[in-house]
Amino acid sequence: AQTVTQSQPEMSVQEAETVTLSCTYDTSESDYYLFWYKQPPSRQMILVIRQEAYKQQNATENRFSVNFQKAAKSFSLKISDSQLGDAAMYFCAYRSAEKLVFGQGTRLTINP
Amino acid sequence: DSGVTQTPKHLITATGQRVTLRCSPRSGDLSVYWYQQSLDQGLQFLIQYYNGEERAKGNILERFSAQQFPDLHSELNLSSLELGDSALYFCASSVGVAGFTDTQYFGPGTRLTVL
Numbered sequence: 001a002q003t004v005t006q007s008q009p010e011m012s013v014q015e016a017e018t019v020t021l022s023c024t025y026d027t028s029e030s031d032y033y034l035f036w037y038k039q040p041p042s043r044q045m046i047l048v049i050r051q052e053a054y055k056q057q058n059a060t061e062n063r064f065s066v067n068f069q070k071a072a073k074s075f076s077l078k079i080s081d082s083q084l085g086d087a088a089m090y091f092c093a094y095r096s097a098e099k100l101v102f103g104q105g106t107r108l109t110i111n112p
Numbered sequence: 113d114s115g116v117t118q119t120p121k122h123l124i125t126a127t128g129q130r131v132t133l134r135c136s137p138r139s140g141d142l143s144v145y146w147y148q149q150s151l152d153q154g155l156q157f158l159i160q161y162y163n164g165e166e167r168a169k170g171n172i173l174e175r176f177s178a179q180q181f182p183d184l185h186s187e188l189n190l191s192s193l194e195l196g197d198s199a200l201y202f203c204a205s206s207v208g209v210a211g212f213t214d215t216q217y218f219g220p221g222t223r224l225t226v227l
Contacts, residue, residue: 035215043200044114045218091155099145099157099170100204100216 002027002096006103013082014111020067021077021106023092033095034068034075039105040088048090051075084110115139116205116219124225130191133222137184137205143167144186145206145216146178150199161186162208193226200224 003026013019025034036048051059051068059066063083067076079086087110092103115138125131137144146158148171157170161180172178175193180186190197200223204216 033215037218042220043223044220045202045204046114047215047217050215095214099160099168100147100155101157102155104154 002029002094002101004092004094004101004103006090006092006106008106009104010107010109012109012111013079015082015084017082018078018080019082019108021079021090021092021108023075023077023103025073025075025092025094025101027073027094027096029096034066035093035095035100036064036066036075036077037091037093037102038086038088039091040085045091049077079108082110084112086110114217114219116203116217118201118203118219118222120222121220122223122225124227125193126227127193127195129193129226130189131193131224133188133190133201133203133224135186135188135203135205135219137186137203138217140207141205141217142184142208143206143214144180144184145204146172146186146188147202147204147218148199149202149221150196153199155202158188190224195226198224198226 034051038046049061063080089105093100117136142163145160158172160168178188200221203219206214
């Protein structure tokens with residue numbers, strides 16, 4: 001069974017600085033998708049970015065980018081120019097067949 | 113706004129009772145997924161429906177059941193409720209069952225409190 005591990009329960013960063021959230025996963029599949037979702041205090045799950053495993057190029061969405069290392073089964077999220085609105089729980093997720101397998105989440109605090 | 117709607121937003125009920133959570137997927141989406149988010153279990157996949165048919169089952173208890181109707185909305189029924197069923201229940205939808213290219217978009221969730 002696929003598992004997703006987020007080893008950082010909490011992270012904090014100064015406003016305007018850069019922060020990287022870590023995620024590792026375990027799978028025997030060769031083709032899959034990985035996602036980062038953000039859950040702000042409103043509890044809404046918001047898609048941040050996704051990465052196709054067959055693509056070597058790292059995905060980028062504005063200030064959000066990933067470092068995808070397929071051999072190491074690592075999928076980290078980099079947030080550049082951190083803003084107060086980035087404060088949230090961030091969940092890494094692996095797309096397995098029809099379901100998403102989530103990590104335990106990293107709570108990100110932005111210090112003004 | 114993801115386009116996925118869930119009702120009600122909050123639900124407070126007593127142990128032993130039965131409740132129904134409702135979800136309307138994004139326009140054009142045929143797949144609906146249900147997830148449970150609790151403090152001790154994290155985010156857990158419960159069940160998926162595609163165009164009215166059950167496609168995948170996760171950690172769904174026998175006391176729970178779901179269905180997807182011809183208009184594609186879905187309902188999650190929780191019965192014989194226990195204190196441990198208190199959680200945030202999310203519905204997500206996607207275009208279809210074709211796995212890997214299918215991004216799931218989440219609704220705002222229904223917070224269930226069992227007293």
